[in-house]
Amino acid sequence: ASSQIKAGERSVFDIGGRKVGGDHFAMIAGPCTVESRDQLLVSADAMKAAGATMFRGGAYKPRTSPYSFQGLGQEGLRLLQEAKDRTGLPIVTELMDVRDVEAVCEVADVIQVGARNMQNYTLLSEIGRSGTPAIIKRGLSATLEELVMAAEYILKEGNEKVLLCERGIRTYEPAYRFTLDLMAVPVLKEMTHLPIIVDPSHAAGRRDLVPSLSLAAAAVGADGIIVEVHPDPDEAICDGPQQLRLEDFPAYIEQVERAAAVA
Ligand code: PEP
Ligand code: MN
Numbered sequence: 001a002s003s004q005i006k007a008g009e010r011s012v013f014d015i016g017g018r019k020v021g022g023d024h025f026a027m028i029a030g031p032c033t034v035e036s037r038d039q040l041l042v043s044a045d046a047m048k049a050a051g052a053t054m055f056r057g058g059a060y061k062p063r064t065s066p067y068s069f070q071g072l073g074q075e076g077l078r079l080l081q082e083a084k085d086r087t088g089l090p091i092v093t094e095l096m097d098v099r100d101v102e103a104v105c106e107v108a109d110v111i112q113v114g115a116r117n118m119q120n121y122t123l124l125s126e127i128g129r130s131g132t133p134a135i136i137k138r139g140l141s142a143t144l145e146e147l148v149m150a151a152e153y154i155l156k157e158g159n160e161k162v163l164l165c166e167r168g169i170r171t172y173e174p175a176y177r178f179t180l181d182l183m184a185v186p187v188l189k190e191m192t193h194l195p196i197i198v199d200p201s202h203a204a205g206r207r208d209l210v211p212s213l214s215l216a217a218a219a220v221g222a223d224g225i226i227v228e229v230h231p232d233p234d235e236a237i238c239d240g241p242q243q244l245r246l247e248d249f250p251a252y253i254e255q256v257e258r259a260a261a262v263a
Pocket of ligand 1: 167202
């Protein structure tokens with residue numbers, strides 16, 4: 001993950017026709033989870049109209065409680081395919097289990113490795129072999145070295161299209177959900193040539209903090225943002241309080257992209 005660093009090179013690669021890394025800022029947006037056809041397609045259309053780079057949505061959800069909604073699974077993947085056919089936006093969705101790798105790769109342009117699976121080495125190797133690009137989210141208490149080594153499991157199998165994501169780490173501070181470690185961005189850029197993105201939604205756990213954290217991420221040199229957006233956050237099945245409202249998204253993306261352009 002550091003092989004090109006000395007030459008000052010940064011990874012730039014293509015995902016579904018979009019360039020990622022280097023001077024290309026990626027805005028990955030969409031709901032936490034796929035809930036229904038209507039919820040998903042309304043979201044996808046709005047993300048497309050506002051100019052998002054990719055569309056996110058989980059069909060398999062890593063929930064703290066086994067009694068919480070676990071995602072629509074196969075049906076969720078089918079709906080994501082419909083969103084992709086309709087908008088042309090590349091799809092980012094989470095893979096939790098090696099047994100689902102084929103089904104997920106059929107629709108995913110980017111596989112998301114959730115924070116809780118960052119050190120699931122079997123899963124990482126399998127994603128490496130699949131050749132599908134991946135986003136690895138930093139584990140709840142993972143060091144940057146551990147995050148880079150997780151990426152190495154994918155790279156080792158010959159899959160070079162890996163993005164790293166800072167999504168907040170667990171600290172002693174209980175006033176907000178996680179602590180967004182923005183220093184990780186410039187420091188990871190010293191450690192690796194891979195694109196580094198930031199998830200302000202899961203760090204904050206509340207939508208009012210998301211715009212300013214996104215601007216800060218852009219200012220500190222992030223190569224992109226992954227953010228949650230929902231047509232009706234108050235009724236969302238999961239992560240409602242942190243999801244941006246669809247109607248606020250166009251102004252949000254404009255501001256963040258402007259900040260990224262001057263950074
Ligand atoms: C998500 O992106 O919806 C998610 C569960 O993220 P994380 O793995 O960072 O908690
Ligand atoms: Mn979520």
